Amino acid sequence: VNICSLTSTLPVIPYRKLTDLHYISKGGFGTVFRAQHSDWRTTVAIKCLKLDSPVGERERNCLLKEAEVLHKARFNYIIQIFGVCNEPEFFCIVTEFMTNGSLDELLHEKDMYPVVAWPLRLRILYEIALGVNFLHNMSPPLLHHDLKTQNILLDGEYHVKIADFGLSKWRQLSITKGSGSKPAEMGGTVIYMPPEEFEPSKNRRADVKYDVYSYAIIMWEVLSRRIPYEDATYPMQIMFSVLRGSRPDTGPDNLPTDIPGRETLINIMTCGWTTNPDERPSFLHCLIELEPMLRKFDEIDVLEAVLEVKRSKYMRS
Numbered sequence: 055v056n057i058c059s060l061t062s063t064l065p066v067i068p069y070r071k072l073t074d075l076h077y078i079s080k081g082g083f084g085t086v087f088r089a090q091h092s093d094w095r096t097t098v099a100i101k102c103l104k105l106d107s108p109v110g111e112r113e114r115n116c117l118l119k120e121a122e123v124l125h126k127a128r129f130n131y132i133i134q135i136f137g138v139c140n141e142p143e144f145f146c147i148v149t150e151f152m153t154n155g156s157l158d159e160l161l162h163e164k165d166m167y168p169v170v171a172w173p174l175r176l177r178i179l180y181e182i183a184l185g186v187n188f189l190h191n192m193s194p195p196l197l198h199h200d201l202k203t204q205n206i207l208l209d210g211e212y213h214v215k216i217a218d219f220g221l222s223k224w225r226q227l228s229i230t231k232g233s234g235s236k237p238a239e240m241g242g243t244v245i246y247m248p249p250e251e252f253e254p255s256k257n258r259r260a261d262v263k264y265d266v267y268s269y270a271i272i273m274w275e276v277l278s279r280r281i282p283y284e285d286a287t288y289p290m291q292i293m294f295s296v297l298r299g300s301r302p303d304t305g306p307d308n309l310p311t312d313i314p315g316r317e318t319l320i321n322i323m324t325c326g327w328t329t330n331p332d333e334r335p336s337f338l339h340c341l342i343e344l345e346p347m348l349r350k351f352d353e354i355d356v357l358e359a360v361l362e363v364k365r366s367k368y369m370r371s
């Protein structure tokens with residue numbers, strides 16, 4: 055990646071402007087911190103190369119590539135990049151900070167969020183589809199291939215932004231080597247992976263139908279507030295049962311009958327996770343099905359749902 059071509063249109067942020075760093079997360083490859091920008095007076099997130107490891111040319115190129123991707127993929131529902139910090143001893147991507155964390159927390163921290171009303175859950179599903187649909191509409195299509203509730207971030211008003219923490223080494227290697235993703239045992243979760251990913255004899259094309267499988271699993275997780283295959287103890291168990299065709303149960307115990315548009319949502323879900331990738335819907339198709347459902351809610355329903363989660367978070371934090 056040519057740093058000049060990138061930084062000619064993307065702000066270069068001097069390291070000295072980034073203060074109050076707080077550690078957020080780390081992978082084999084990079085580390086994410088929260089920070090303040092001393093001139094912009096805002097909170098930002100910075101994804102940097104491991105500070106201790108000598109910044110290898112390849113690692114630096116990976117992060118530059120990511121900055122370029124994020125810069126090109128600017129959209130309402132994709133995490134926003136503010137700039138890069140490119141100094142010999144410090145190299146990082148600077149993005150917006152998503153104050154309400156990940157969808158994973160919203161769904162499973164039931165003490166903090168005892169109630170997440172349906173209008174907000176459906177808006178979240180709709181906005182995830184808008185974000186991924188945008189990526190798939192780029193030319194060439196940008197495939198996420200690591201959609202999971204930990205990579206779906208929420209801003210101050212609980213609007214969705216698609217992210218990719220992608221901090222594990224093998225994932226970066228797969229980007230640079232252009233190979234498929236490595237087996238999930240290396241830290242990744244299997245629950246969002248389509249069965250064709252497990253096939254050893256993989257001559258997989260860069261599959262546009264990978265993401266919609268992950269999206270179908272996320273739909274089930276959002277509507278049930280359960281961890282898919284929560285009874286399994288080993289990833290291999292999940293892989294084998296998924297290869298045999300088992301999927302999360304869509305019965306009323308997991309998906310309550312009072313979900314608005316329950317039938318349509320279950321149809322999209324079961325279509326999205328079918329074994330044959332060619333039978334899975336496009337995100338455009340998912341959006342066309344979801345649009346009328348969102349129109350049924352008026353703005354107030356959604357705002358009341360947001361207020362309810364804000365109040366409960368405030369009371370319990």
Ligand SMILES: CNC(=O)c1cc(Oc2ccc(NC(=O)Nc3ccc(SCC(=O)O)c(F)c3)c(F)c2)ccn1
Pocket residue numbers: 078086099100101120123124127132133147148149150151152153154155156189196197198199200207216217218219
């Ligand atoms: C409580 N709040 C937080 O903790 C927090 C942490 C945070 O940290 C980061 C998380 C992710 C990234 N980077 C990233 O998302 N990159 C990326 C790359 C490719 C694609 S699209 C194609 C593909 O997936 O390959 C894509 F959608 C995204 C980052 F730089 C910082 C950001 C905001 N808030």
